Amino acid sequence: MGVRDDDHNLYALLAGGFPADREACCLDAGPRCRYSWNDVERASAMIANLLARLALPAGARVAVQVEKSPEALLLYLATLRAGYVFLPLNSAYRADEIDYFVGDAEPSVIVCSPADFAWIEPLAQRHGVPHLYTLGDDRSGTLLEAAAREPDRFATVRSRADDLAVIVYTSGTTGRSKGAMLSHGNIGSNARVLHQYWRWRAGDVLLHMLPIFHVHGLFVAIHGALLSGSTMIWRTRFDAREAVRLLPRATVFMGVPTMYVRLLDEPGFDARACRHMRLFVSGSAPLLPDTFRRFEARTGQRILERYGMSETVMITSNPYDGNRVAGTVGLPLPGIEVRVVDEQGRPCGTGVIGAIQVRGPNVFGGYWRMPEKTREEFTDDRFFRTGDMGRWDANGYLSIVGRSKDVIITGGYNVYPKEIESYLDEMDGVAESAVIGVPHRDFGEAVTAVVVPEPGARLDEAAIVAALKARIAGFKVPRQVFVANELPRNAMGKVQKNLLRERYGASPFHSM
Ligand code: MLC
Ligand code: AMP
Numbered sequence: 001m002g003v004r005d006d007d008h009n010l011y012a013l014l015a016g017g018f019p020a021d022r023e024a025c026c027l028d029a030g031p032r033c034r035y036s037w038n039d040v041e042r043a044s045a046m047i048a049n050l051l052a053r054l055a056l057p058a059g060a061r062v063a064v065q066v067e068k069s070p071e072a073l074l075l076y077l078a079t080l081r082a083g084y085v086f087l088p089l090n091s092a093y094r095a096d097e098i099d100y101f102v103g104d105a106e107p108s109v110i111v112c113s114p115a116d117f118a119w120i121e122p123l124a125q126r127h128g129v130p131h132l133y134t135l136g137d138d139r140s141g142t143l144l145e146a147a148a149r150e151p152d153r154f155a156t157v158r159s160r161a162d163d164l165a166v167i168v169y170t171s172g173t174t175g176r177s178k179g180a181m182l183s184h185g186n187i188g189s190n191a192r193v194l195h196q197y198w199r200w201r202a203g204d205v206l207l208h209m210l211p212i213f214h215v216h217g218l219f220v221a222i223h224g225a226l227l228s229g230s231t232m233i234w235r236t237r238f239d240a241r242e243a244v245r246l247l248p249r250a251t252v253f254m255g256v257p258t259m260y261v262r263l264l265d266e267p268g269f270d271a272r273a274c275r276h277m278r279l280f281v282s283g284s285a286p287l288l289p290d291t292f293r294r295f296e297a298r299t300g301q302r303i304l305e306r307y308g309m310s311e312t313v314m315i316t317s318n319p320y321d322g323n324r325v326a327g328t329v330g331l332p333l334p335g336i337e338v339r340v341v342d343e344q345g346r347p348c349g350t351g352v353i354g355a356i357q358v359r360g361p362n363v364f365g366g367y368w369r370m371p372e373k374t375r376e377e378f379t380d381d382r383f384f385r386t387g388d389m390g391r392w393d394a395n396g397y398l399s400i401v402g403r404s405k406d407v408i409i410t411g412g413y414n415v416y417p418k419e420i421e422s423y424l425d426e427m428d429g430v431a432e433s434a435v436i437g438v439p440h441r442d443f444g445e446a447v448t449a450v451v452v453p454e455p456g457a458r459l460d461e462a463a464i465v466a467a468l469k470a471r472i473a474g475f476k477v478p479r480q481v482f483v484a485n486e487l488p489r490n491a492m493g494k495v496q497k498n499l500l501r502e503r504y505g506a507s508p509f510h511s512m
Helices: 010-015 037-053 070-082 095-105 114-126 142-147 184-197 215-227 240-249 257-264 289-299 371-377 417-426 461-469 497-504
Strands: 025-028 034-036 061-065 085-088 109-112 131-134 164-170 178-183 205-208 231-234 252-255 279-282 304-309 313-317 337-341 354-359 384-392 398-403 408-410 413-415 430-440 444-453 480-483
Touching: 010 070, 010 184, 010 215, 025 037, 034 037, 037 070, 037 142, 061 070, 061 095, 070 085, 070 142, 095 114, 109 114, 114 131, 131 142, 164 184, 178 184, 184 215, 184 313, 205 215, 205 240, 215 231, 215 252, 215 304, 215 313, 240 257, 252 257, 257 279, 257 289, 304 384, 337 384, 408 430, 408 444, 413 417, 417 430, 417 444, 417 461, 430 497, 444 497, 461 480
Parallel strands: 025 231, 061 085, 061 109, 085 164, 109 131, 205 231, 205 252, 252 279, 279 304, 444 480
Antiparallel strands: 025 034, 164 178, 304 313, 337 354, 354 384, 384 398, 408 413, 430 444
């Protein structure tokens, strides 16, 4: 029998992998917080019933800015079940950032942390958002209070492959963030491919310490565990010591390179701690070959590096069984076409650097309410321009060698210099600014600002940092601010960021 047109709901797909023993543990979030598979089905049904009762318009967005918790995951699953569009927002975002997302996405529902209610409530009012709930990481808040009155059965709505499931905002090169529209089919196809490729199996135990407002923690990690009916050991944030304590109970771990660097710095992290581990996955930022080698020497495990992005979920992966090559992101995943092209769009030969483009069922439909931008980012033959630069080796492995877009990746989070520069340029006494990424042992790259004062003005670095912290997410705030008399420019008047990187990349902080 063929798959029906409307048989693509992502929750239904994931639930197909739940184990026969529904009383087994799905989420182990600590001694007093354990959800069985039955609990997950029932609790997500209750929240889905609540959402359904609101009678939202088709395609309504449910914007969620909460701390990581098992209930935040249930809210995600409930939104999928009810057929609405989940819109995760980094819990570090501040009022300016949230104001933009809410104005752009026009959600029908916002769910925020109880601690943020005081500033989100007026913001929601201003934008005319009809429903606002709170959800704390300790099961507090109005969302669960309201859901507690709902029935614990819910018939998951039927969805077509191209029905919108999630909008993930990615920072925009020109300042404006873009909402990548991912359908049930996009996310589901990638989940199925990774499930097979990484050999997810019954009995796996995932140690989940990633945030769940980006694709790495939300899709790549969680979907593999759900599809294979595996228990997740669930912790709200990454802590290397806690990871070392929990790893002996796990078989799979996923992290950004910063987490691997921190694990290696942790006393007691060794082969014994990893004795049941079968898979360590790294992504979201480049894993240094040195980290890969030290990790193997210490644990006997070869980290599997893969490559993806919000618009496409996962694109390439080092093999599960074959050779995992340090400094590469492996081979195109099954069913996904990847090409490296020169400026004329012609395929590059082995070893030649070009732009990475991708086509396949995983590739998003476009940017939310940005048809022009969407058109620009796709070629005539429907390949998506990733903005990353890469090259093939003789064995068909891809290496990422840079980015054509001006983005800094710090601890796995993307930061666009333009956004930070616009905040700096607005400040009293600042004539102009340039924001660069400099090498950083822990974060891979660290956001660094160079500011030029207006004539006669005195700039105080600490005051600049404090002013930024009040307005934008902490991970975007420069770790260092340098005051300079002028910015180096080329003959065209363009700031020469390469010179700034050379000059400030060698500061003492580089070796931190
Ligand atoms: C936190 N801080 C950071 C930071 N994370 N600064 C720079 N870069 C980061 N990534 C700052 C905070 O603002 C705070 O500053 C201080 O560090 C301590 O905060 P914390 O929350 O205690 O930090 P910590 O727990 O150490 O967090 C580090 C981290 C975290 C690496 C564990 O950043 C993290 O979980 N990163 C994962 C990001 C991720 O999931 N990316 C996937 C995107 S999806 P102050 O000044 O207040 O002290 C994607 C696609 C793909 O990219 O391919 O996967
Ligand atoms: P995001 O826009 O937050 O989804 O981040 C996606 C970007 O992260 C990609 O475009 C790459 O630049 C980068 N990225 C993801 N995985 C890797 C990796 N393994 N190596 C290098 N860069 C990566």
